[in-house]
Amino acid sequence: MQQxxxxxxxxxxxxxxxxxxxxxxxSAKHTVDTGATSSVVTDPAKMGTVTLDEVDFWQGAxxxxxxxxxxxxxxxxPNITVKRTVKDWSSIMDTLTLRLDEEGAPDVVTVxxxxxxxxxxxxxxxxxxxxxxxxAYKWRDFMPSTILRQEQFTTDGKTMGEGAMWAAPSARxxxxxxxxxxxxxxxxxxxxxxxxxxxxxxxxxxxAAGLTPIAYGQTDKPISPLFALSDVLGSKDAISDAVxxxxxxxxxxxxxxxxxxxxxxxxxKGWVMDNYQGxxxxxxxxxxLAGKAVFAFYYxxxxxxxxxxxxxxxxxxxxxxxDNKTIVATGAPADNMAIGIRSAHKDAAALFLDFLMSKEAAxxxxxHGYMPSLHDVTIPQDDPLIVQEATAAQQTEADNGYVxxxxxxxxxxxxxxxxxxxxxxxxxxxxxxLVAAAQKDFDAFVATNAK
Amino acid sequence: xxVDAVSxxxxxxxxxxxxxxxxxxxxPRLSRRTRQRLLGLAYAAPALALFTAIVLVPLVQxxxxxxxxxxxxxxxxxxxxxxxxxxxxxxxxxxxxxxxxVLVVFFALLPSALGLVTAGLLGRERVAGDGxxxxxxxxxxxxTSIVVAIVWGRVLGPDGPxxxxxxxxxxxxxxxxxxxxxxxxxxxxxxxxxxxxxGLCLVLFLSGMGTIPKERYxxxxxxxxxxxGEFRAVxxxxxxxxxxxxxxxxxxxxxxxxxxxxxxTRGGPGSATTTPALMLYRxxxxxxxxxxxxxxxxxxxxxxxxxxxxxxxxxxxx
Numbered sequence: 205m206q207q208x209x210x211x212x213x214x215x216x217x218x219x220x221x222x223x224x225x226x227x228x229x230x231s232a233k234h235t236v237d238t239g240a241t242s243s244v245v246t247d248p249a250k251m252g253t254v255t256l257d258e259v260d261f262w263q264g265a266x267x268x269x270x271x272x273x274x275x276x277x278x279x280x281x282p283n284i285t286v287k288r289t290v291k292d293w294s295s296i297m298d299t300l301t302l303r304l305d306e307e308g309a310p311d312v313v314t315v316x317x318x319x320x321x322x323x324x325x326x327x328x329x330x331x332x333x334x335x336x337x338x339x340a341y342k343w344r345d346f347m348p349s350t351i352l353r354q355e356q357f358t359t360d361g362k363t364m365g366e367g368a369m370w371a372a373p374s375a376r377x378x379x380x381x382x383x384x385x386x387x388x389x390x391x392x393x394x395x396x397x398x399x400x401x402x403x404x405x406x407x408x409x410x411x412a413a414g415l416t417p418i419a420y421g422q423t424d425k426p427i428s429p430l431f432a433l434s435d436v437l438g439s440k441d442a443i444s445d446a447v448x449x450x451x452x453x454x455x456x457x458x459x460x461x462x463x464x465x466x467x468x469x470x471x472x473k474g475w476v477m478d479n480y481q482g483x484x485x486x487x488x489x490x491x492x493l494a495g496k497a498v499f500a501f502y503y504x505x506x507x508x509x510x511x512x513x514x515x516x517x518x519x520x521x522x523x524x525x526x527d528n529k530t531i532v533a534t535g536a537p538a539d540n541m542a543i544g545i546r547s548a549h550k551d552a553a554a555l556f557l558d559f560l561m562s563k564e565a566a567x568x569x570x571x572h573g574y575m576p577s578l579h580d581v582t583i584p585q586d587d588p589l590i591v592q593e594a595t596a597a598q599q600t601e602a603d604n605g606y607v608x609x610x611x612x613x614x615x616x617x618x619x620x621x622x623x624x625x626x627x628x629x630x631x632x633x634x635x636x637x638l639v640a641a642a643q644k645d646f647d648a649f650v651a652t653n654a655k
Numbered sequence: 656x657x658v659d660a661v662s663x664x665x666x667x668x669x670x671x672x673x674x675x676x677x678x679x680x681x682x683p684r685l686s687r688r689t690r691q692r693l694l695g696l697a698y699a700a701p702a703l704a705l706f707t708a709i710v711l712v713p714l715v716q717x718x719x720x721x722x723x724x725x726x727x728x729x730x731x732x733x734x735x736x737x738x739x740x741x742x743x744x745x746x747x748x749x750x751x752x753x754x755x756x757v758l759v760v761f762f763a764l765l766p767s768a769l770g771l772v773t774a775g776l777l778g779r780e781r782v783a784g785d786g787x788x789x790x791x792x793x794x795x796x797x798x799t800s801i802v803v804a805i806v807w808g809r810v811l812g813p814d815g816p817x818x819x820x821x822x823x824x825x826x827x828x829x830x831x832x833x834x835x836x837x838x839x840x841x842x843x844x845x846x847x848x849x850x851x852x853x854g855l856c857l858v859l860f861l862s863g864m865g866t867i868p869k870e871r872y873x874x875x876x877x878x879x880x881x882x883x884g885e886f887r888a889v890x891x892x893x894x895x896x897x898x899x900x901x902x903x904x905x906x907x908x909x910x911x912x913x914x915x916x917x918x919x920t921r922g923g924p925g926s927a928t929t930t931p932a933l934m935l936y937r938x939x940x941x942x943x944x945x946x947x948x949x950x951x952x953x954x955x956x957x958x959x960x961x962x963x964x965x966x967x968x969x970x971x972x973x
């Protein structure tokens with residue numbers, strides 16, 4: 205037996221050794237694009253006939269918004285065709301590093317803000333430094349600084365919110381806010397709330413009348429109520445400092461703890477949807493859209509433009525509790541598009557990004573019933589919900605109140621805050637414990653990043 | 656082509672493939688056994704090449720990666736065994752190991768035990784329509800895991816069929832959020848696994864029982880064994896190899912649990928249902944630490960290997 209196996213064994217050993225030699229240590233294949241060498245063409249006529257491969261995640265009614273934007277671009281520049289590939293969000297995010305590095309990599313892709321996606325792709329040299337194009341097209345001139353920061357990373361990969369621009373924001377913004385059912389509030393004999401106090405009064409009345417005040421499901425670990433309430437109860441600067449990695453930031457000031465406490469109190473009063481522990485956000489939102497709850501904390505765009513009872517719903521961007529006036533809102537462009545480093549048509553791709561940020565694109569956004577941004581456009585007045593949403597976006601912009609999504613703080617912050625929130629609601633930790641866990645996550649990341 | 660051409664061609668072929676008679680003296684001729692071995696290796700070569708490309712190379716790659724801290728795109732840092740140490744030191748990762756041990760009970764031990772009992776009951780005599788039973792019981796094994804996850808997600812949902820039934824019979828206390836409860840989420844997931852694997856175990860054991868000679872049962876009966884004695888003296892020893900196969904498949908399956916958890920609880924509530932495979936996915940794709948992900952993968956693979964080795968040793972003994 206031993207004898208007979210020897211050649212096989214030797215063979216296997218040889219193969220193993222050979223593969224070890226072949227598979228050498230991991231290494232960085234690309235270096236960060238400093239933008240120094242790019243020559244920029246902005247004249248569409250000089251770009252020839254080009255087909256751009258584009259990857260995004262918009263489906264359903266929102267898919268139509270993106271398609272119409274793309275069609276309008278093609279109508280304006282007939283020599284450039286955009287070939288769209290639609291994938292769901294997480295499969296794009298999970299595979300971008302591989303996808304951007306392969307043969308036939310896409311020219312234009314959706315990336316996410318934050319370290320985990322944009323930061324890593326920029327650092328890894330997989331997306332194009334947009335600074336030369338920003339210069340040529342004057343992008344920085346019209347963009348609010350709060351939005352611009354979300355697209356910036358320094359070329360040494362150590363700081364977010366400063367330095368080169370890596371992605372272009374769509375002319376559509378998405379805030380976290382409160383949707384409410386106007387019809388149900390009317391039935392309660394109340395008026396639409398405009399402040400946190402009024403919100404709580406409606407909740408109390410709804411509970412007394414046997415209605416579900418707040419739609420919520422948590423199996424998919426949502427963070428929208430937590431972040432929305434931090435904006436209302438916390439400090440705008442603290443949130444921005446934390447997200448943009450300012451060392452030594454005390455997360456207590458972000459309002460995360462107060463937010464968790466407030467939501468916990470609501471839960472104890474029975475204001476949160478029954479059995480939320482076993483529901484997903486999708487389940488809870490479906491119930492809300494079916495008129496089974498008064499409020500829902502969610503990203504704007506919750507009520508689809510083709511929703512039958514759309515007229516029943518209203519949108520509220522809660523002002524800060526301190527003065528019941530100033531708006532601070534977690535918000536970001538609905539899409540951020542970057543140019544793949546292997547793209548053979550970078551100039552045409554940049555022209556597409558320029559269109560994505562244009563006034564025309566913002567108008568298409570409004571016409572589809574979503575929150576336009578970057579430009580003032582005509583809001584369709586026959587749709588009260590989009591009027592409310594657009595007003596909220598304008599107000600946030602006017603108050604310079606945009607704060608980035610808190611989960612961009614570190615690559616693990618999304619799971620840290622979401623899991624901690626579940627623990628708080630289950631009584632397994634306290635709101636202070638949540639803040640401590642987030643602080644630990646933050647400090648650890650800032651420390652490794654400083655190396 | 657002329658006949659001559661064909662014959663000369665084939666002569667060339669023949670000369671090339673068969674060793675030339677004169678060459679015998681010059682070079683030592685390969686022994687018959689060596690030639691056979693080489694031939695065997697040649698036959699196995701395509702499979703070996705494929706195996707090397709899709710198993711061995713990634714395996715070695717993962718081993719190398721696991722020694723680094725690397726986000727997958729930028730310059731990596733060598734950290735030695737830190738990622739392995741971290742696997743056992745990090746409380747979240749350690750918890751995931753505990754969870755997976757609980758899942759082993761539900762995915763492997765429970766279905767095997769139930770399968771044995773059921774096989775013992777069903778396999779003794781032919782029951783009318785037992786083919787249909789087998790198909791029905793085996794069905795969960797055939798279903799795609801995502802379908803299983805979605806269906807059970809619904810069944811165990813707060814207003815799902817299970818709770819509806821519980822409430823209908825007055826057991827409102829038991830109608831809890833199975834997948835949303837810190838205590839019950841893991842056992843609930845485990846039971847889904849038991850349901851899936853039960854059919855596999857049963858079918859394996861039933862087919863095993865078919866191979867046990869009837870005479871042994873008769874002999875046992877003549878010796879005065881009751882049904883329980885028969886099971887212990889004849890059925891169980893006869894099913895030893897089948898039990899090994901069932902346990903190996905289900906335990907390694909449990910150790911690798913990902914899809915069921917990801918599609919039902921995402922490791923929640925809190926981190927009550929995380930598994931090493933879920934953490935691996937998180938480290939490989941969400942929070943890119945390729946080195947940590949590789950270390951988890953290697954440790955899981957080693958565990959699976961140890962389980963397989965241990966079980967096959969057990970089967971060979973006696």
